[in-house]
Amino acid sequence: MGELTFNLLAWFTLLSAAGVVINRNAVNAALCLLLCLTGVAGLFVVLEAYLLAFVLLLVYAGAVVALFLFIVMLLDTSGAPRSLPRRLPLIARVLAGGLVASGVLSFSARVKLPVSEAVAAAPGVGAALKPYAYQLFTTYLLPVQILGFLLLAAMLGVIVLSKKFEGLEDIK
């Protein structure tokens, strides 16, 4: 049962990720990204990280994909000439495909990471909410503060980038 759920979610995630890469239309790519993120949130639920699944849906699927769709609609690039995917030389294609395939195959065939059965069978640590709060406000207090500052800097940067300043045109 758990294995079947994991496989469904994993293939769903990978196929929609391939959709992001393959789709010609940027709007369709953004919607595929939305599906892919939903699949990843499902994987988080399988791994018993319920809070992270919720945050991922809220931040990524809610805010980031909406922002992407908004920008894609805003910058209407449908009038631009449709450009073909980048042409690679044949040897580069063969080399890249062979490297990826051999990497995935050797990984799936040979890697067996040591996992203690007791930990794998026990309920996940990410299920409860209290440990998160404890960690964030004790061990990781300084990174949390720095992240707050980073968000402030990002917000200021976005305002500066998107605002039109009068009188600065001659500098440009």
Add this chain to the structure above:
Amino acid sequence: MIPATLDGHLLVSGALFALGLLGVLLRRNTLVVFMCLELMLVASTVALVAFSRYNGILDGNVFVFFILTVAAAEVAVGLAIIVALFRRRQTVQVDELNSLRN
């Protein structure tokens, strides 16, 4: 079938990362390149959560919080840059944004 173990989760994470990298290398639309970058970030979070789950410690999960926050800030700034670029150059194709090359 992918086994529902730590190795299986890492395999999914690696494949997701490879797909994202492929998109970054092959696509020409800046917005889609940016989406593929997000894909790579999300792939790394899957690996972190899987390691955290199968080692019985919380640090990987907490780290994912930080990654999500940084990714949100990055998306905001990156999209603002793309919009500013589109205003000046009227294009979002990577090949046409080559003024630093010459």
